[in-house]
Every structure is written in C-alpha cells, then in structure tokens.
Amino acid sequence: MYTEKVMDHFQNPRNVGELEGADGVGQVGNAKCGDIMKISLKIENDVILDAKFKTFGCGAAVATSSMATEMIIGKTLSEALAITNKAVVEALEGLPPAKIHCSVLAEEAIKAAIQDYYVKTGREIPGGGCTGCCGSCGHDHGCDTEED
Amino acid sequence: MNHSKPTIYLDNAATTPMHPQVISAMTEVMTSVYGNASSVYSVGRIAKAKLEEARESVAKCLNCLPREVFFTGCGSEADNWAIKGYAMANKAKGNHIITTQIEHHAVLHPCEYLEKNGFEVTYLPVDETGLVSLEDVKNAIKDTTILISVMYANNEVGTIEPIREIARIAKEKGVCMHTDAVQAVGAEPIDFQDLGVDMLSLSAHKFNGPKGVGALIVRKGLKIEPFMHGGAQERSKRAGTENLAGITGLAKALELAVDNLPEKQTKIREMRDYLISEIQTNIPHIKFNGHPTRRLANNVNFCFRYIEGESLLLMLDLNGICASSGSACTSGSLDPSHVLLALGLPHEIAHGSLRLTLSSNTTKEEIDYTVSRLKEIVHRLRLMSPIYDMSLEEQ
Numbered sequence: 006m007y008t009e010k011v012m013d014h015f016q017n018p019r020n021v022g023e024l025e026g027a028d029g030v031g032q033v034g035n036a037k038c039g040d041i042m043k044i045s046l047k048i049e050n051d052v053i054l055d056a057k058f059k060t061f062g063c064g065a066a067v068a069t070s071s072m073a074t075e076m077i078i079g080k081t082l083s084e085a086l087a088i089t090n091k092a093v094v095e096a097l098e099g100l101p102p103a104k105i106h107c108s109v110l111a112e113e114a115i116k117a118a119i120q121d122y123y124v125k126t127g128r129e130i131p132g133g134g135c136t137g138c139c140g141s142c143g144h145d146h147g148c149d150t151e152e153d
Numbered sequence: 154m155n156h157s158k159p160t161i162y163l164d165n166a167a168t169t170p171m172h173p174q175v176i177s178a179m180t181e182v183m184t185s186v187y188g189n190a191s192s193v194y195s196v197g198r199i200a201k202a203k204l205e206e207a208r209e210s211v212a213k214c215l216n217c218l219p220r221e222v223f224f225t226g227c228g229s230e231a232d233n234w235a236i237k238g239y240a241m242a243n244k245a246k247g248n249h250i251i252t253t254q255i256e257h258h259a260v261l262h263p264c265e266y267l268e269k270n271g272f273e274v275t276y277l278p279v280d281e282t283g284l285v286s287l288e289d290v291k292n293a294i295k296d297t298t299i300l301i302s303v304m305y306a307n308n309e310v311g312t313i314e315p316i317r318e319i320a321r322i323a324k325e326k327g328v329c330m331h332t333d334a335v336q337a338v339g340a341e342p343i344d345f346q347d348l349g350v351d352m353l354s355l356s357a358h359k360f361n362g363p364k365g366v367g368a369l370i371v372r373k374g375l376k377i378e379p380f381m382h383g384g385a386q387e388r389s390k391r392a393g394t395e396n397l398a399g400i401t402g403l404a405k406a407l408e409l410a411v412d413n414l415p416e417k418q419t420k421i422r423e424m425r426d427y428l429i430s431e432i433q434t435n436i437p438h439i440k441f442n443g444h445p446t447r448r449l450a451n452n453v454n455f456c457f458r459y460i461e462g463e464s465l466l467l468m469l470d471l472n473g474i475c476a477s478s479g480s481a482c483t484s485g486s487l488d489p490s491h492v493l494l495a496l497g498l499p500h501e502i503a504h505g506s507l508r509l510t511l512s513s514n515t516t517k518e519e520i521d522y523t524v525s526r527l528k529e530i531v532h533r534l535r536l537m538s539p540i541y542d543m544s545l546e547e548q
Binding site: 023039 | 459460461462463464467471480481489499500501504536537538539540541542
C-alpha cells in the first residue's frame with residue numbers, strides 16, 4: 006500500500022529529534038485522531054538551517070514528517086511556506102488516499118513552526134499565517150484531503 | 154514485501170493456513186467429484202452424497218442435527234442471514250433486536266440496515282474486560298423484542314461471553330438467540346444443544362479450512378427467510394450450486410479442529426500466558442486488553458501507550474512478524490476500533506493497540522523473538538513520539 010520511498014522514509018526517518026534552542030516550533034494534530042507532528046527549526050537570515058521532527062502516528066505520518074524536514078532544510082522561509090502537501094506527496098511518489106491527511110499535517114506543521122518564529126521575533130506573518138486549516142482548532146485536520 | 158527473515162504468523166484470528174489433510178480432501182473432491190448435487194444421475198448423486206456426508210460430519214462435531222446445518226459463502230454471510238433473515242420472517246411478532254457494541258461489523262451493519270427499515274436495535278455496553286452483563290440483557294428485553302445476537306468470543310480482545318446464560322434468558326422470554334461463533338468454532342468446545350442458542354455462525358478459514366465457506370446452524374423449526382432465492386439447495390434457504398470442495402474442506406477442518414481440542418487449548422493457553430507475561434515484564438507503559446481468564450486460548454491484546462498501531466505493524470512486518478491492530482489507520486477511519494472504545498479506552502490509547510493470535514504451532518522461540526523485536530520497536534517509536542516526551546515531562 007505504500008511506495009518504496011514512503012517505506013524508506015518510514016524505516017530510516019531523516020531528522021528525527023528536537024533542536025536545542027529552536028527558533029521556531031510547531032505542533033499540529035491530535036492524539037485523539039491518532040497523529041501529532043512536531044517540527045522544530047533553526048533559522049538564520051530567513052533561511053532554515055536545520056529542521057527536526059517528532060511524530061506520533063502511522064507510517065505515512067512518519068514518512069511525510071521526514072520528507073517535509075528534508076524539503077525545507079536550506080530553503081528560505083518564503084520558499085518553505087510555499088511547500089504544499091501535494092509537493093510532499095509527490096516527493097514521496099504518492100500516498101494512499103486515506104493517508105493524504107498526513108501530508109496536510111506535514112504542511113501545517115511547517116507553517117506552524119515558521120509562524121512561531123515570526124511571532125517570537127515580533128514580525129508580520131506573510132499572508133496572515135493561518136492557512137485556514139492550521140490544526141489549531143484541535144481536531145479536524147481532514148480538510149483539503151481530496152486526492153486528485 | 155521482501156524480507157529475508159522467516160515469517161512468524163501471529164494473526165490466526167484474521168485467518169489460518171489450511172491443514173494439509175483439508176487440502177487433500179478438497180483436492181480429491183475437485184479431482185473426482187464434478188457433478189452437480191442437484192442432478193439425478195449417478196455423477197450428481199455422488200456429489201450429493203459427499204455434501205450430506207460433510208453436513209453430517211459438521212452436525213456431529215457441533216452436536217446438532219444435520220438438517221440444522223446450512224452452508225454459506227462465509228461467516229459474514231451467516232451473520233447477515235441470521236440477523237436479516239430472522240428479522241424479516243418474524244417482523245409480525247415485533248421489531249426490537251438486542252445486540253452488543255462489540256460485535257463484528259457483519260452483525261452491526263445488518264442491524265444498522267434494519268434500523269433504517271423500521272426495526273429498533275439496542276446495542277448493549279460491555280465492562281472494561283469486554284463482558285456483557287446478564288442484567289443488561291434482561292433489562293433490555295421488551296414485548297417487541299424478537300432477537301438477541303451476542304458473539305461467542307470477541308475477535309479483537311478474545312473475551313468469551315456468557316452465551317449459555319444469555320440463551321437461557323432468551324428462552325425464558327421466548328426470544329430467538331443468535332451467536333456469532335466465528336472466532337470460537339474450532340477454538341472452543343461447542344455443543345449446539347447444550348449451549349441453547351437458536352442460531353450459530355461459523356467460518357471455515359478460522360480453523361484451518363478454506364476461505365469462501367461458512368455455515369449457519371439454524372434450530373429445527375425456526376422461521377427464517379431464505380438468504381438467496383432461486384433454487385432448492387440448502388432446503389430452499391440458500392440457492393446456488395453448492396461449493397462442494399469448500400464444504401468438504403470445512404467439514405474436514407472442523408473434524409481436525411475438534412479432535413483433542415482441550416489438549417490443544419491447554420498448549421496454546423500456556424504459550425499465550427508466556428507471551429503475555431514476557432510483554433508485561435519487558436515493556437513499560439502498556440495496557441492489557443480483554444478478560445484475564447474468560448478469554449480465547451490464543452488471544453493476546455495490548456495497548457502500547459504513546460505510539461500508533463500501524464507504525465507498530467509495519468515495523469513488525471519488516472521483522473517478519475504478522476500481527477494486527479485496532480488503530481484508526483488500520484480501520485480506514487479516524488476512529489480506532491469500536492471494540493476498544495466500548496471497553497472504555499480513550500482514543501489516544503486505543504490507537505496503539507496490538508493483537509497477537511497464536512496457533513498450536515507457535516513456539517517459545519517465536520515468542521521470544523517477537524518480544525525482543527517488539528521491545529526494540531516500541532522503544533524506537535516512543536523516541537520518535539512527541540506525546541512520549543510530554544508524558545516524561547509530566548512525570
């Protein structure tokens with residue numbers, strides 16, 4: 006049911022852990038729904054120097070977290086904010102339809118961590134920050150999960 | 154999936170491998186008995202004789218009458234038929250059905266279907282071990298109650314329900330009693346007469362028989378609508394040319410399963426208890442699910458806190474171990490197993506469930522290997538889990 010790429014990221018997840026003195030931390034999801042993602046970022050001059058994640062969830066949740074951290078390291082904040090859940094899915098060479106919500110969670114976790122950085126540094130959040138599905142409502146992250 | 158490790162199959166509640174003698178019996182029928190059991194000529198009569206031989210064998214194993222054995226396409230069909238077939242044939246008597254919150258979906262979904270069609274269904278709760286209360290059963294019965302359906306043993310947590318006692322209550326009140334015994338037949342000694350139920354469902358592939366065949370035992374004289382219309386097969390209750398090879402396989406598998414059953418149960422139970430104690434000794438932050446003693450001999454079910462079941466299954470699979478979970482990710486919805494929730498487990502703990510179901514061939518070495526892998530995998534997943542961190546901080 007999972008692609009080789011997903012299984013690779015699940016078995017050998019990249020960037021697991023938490024950054025000491027992180028510049029931005031974002032946690033999304035809900036234990037009730039069975040997945041929580043926490044991403045921490047090291048940021049300098051608006052560039053993401055390092056990213057780490059911790060995830061409670063299924064194989065796809067672990068793989069999307071791992072891939073998402075890989076995709077944002079070395080990127081500028083605006084480049085990272087432009088990464089969509091679709092891009093994460095494509096990088097993993099696909100996810101089963103029931104697992105698309107995990108990629109949404111990954112996108113939200115990146116955005117939440119960057120938002121946290123903007124808040125901490127007292128800066129204006131580009132585009133207002135919330136994507137409309139930031140998971141902060143505490144439950145439904147199932148929006149925008151239609152597979153195409 | 155490719156892995157070099159030998160497979161350790163600990164999902165015998167999902168299905169079982171076929172017994173070699175079952176394969177031989179089926180092969181013989183497929184090779185030499187091609188007739189239609191409904192034909193009058195000798196080739197057909199041979200098929201008919203084989204069919205009735207199988208029916209008699211099943212009846213003997215379960216202590217019922219051969220004419221009470223109706224072969225079906227699977228256990229789910231038997232459950233569907235029992236619920237819908239009885240309700241439709243007896244709707245003049247009443248429209249109320251009693252069942253439990255922990256039934257298999259093959260019982261729950263037909264009940265939900267009937268609710269949409271004018272029936273009323275009471276879903277009884279269970280206690281934290283999965284047991285139904287006899288008081289609750291008694292209190293739920295009303296004038297309109299026509300049917301009670303309670304599973305013999307739960308497929309996820311293995312709890313064995315007080316079926317004989319519930320059947321006695323049903324009989325006193327003149328209510329029909331069905332039991333879904335799909336997990337129990339071949340695993341627990343079952344005597345249809347002594348049990349006192351009116352209908353009982355079973356499935357061959359749960360006891361080393363073939364897939365695609367089951368049976369519904371229906372007490373003589375019970376009024377039930379046909380499941381399938383269009384032929385005189387199965388006393389005109391289940392039309393369609395009989396799956397003779399499958400039926401032969403079911404009968405052979407049941408015969409083998411009930412042979413020396415108490416001895417086999419004792420052996421499996423010892424292994425089960427060893428596995429339970431090894432997990433409890435080696436892995437912290439766990440929750441044992443189900444009943445400690447009123448339990449299927451082969452069932453082990455735990456929740457591992459702070460981790461999610463599907464990740465656990467994938468990791469076990471990478472180590473050659475086949476198991477099952479009641480997590481949302483394996484149920485195809487956002488909610489974890491309805492059984493674990495009915496036992497009162499919170500969602501976040503139910504997501505981390507693992508079911509291991511043994512066979513009489515499970516060895517101590519397999520259990521030791523499984524526990525050593527499990528310990529490492531649970532530890533690894535917890536190190537990755539933000540809620541494990543949070544719990545450590547709270548402590």
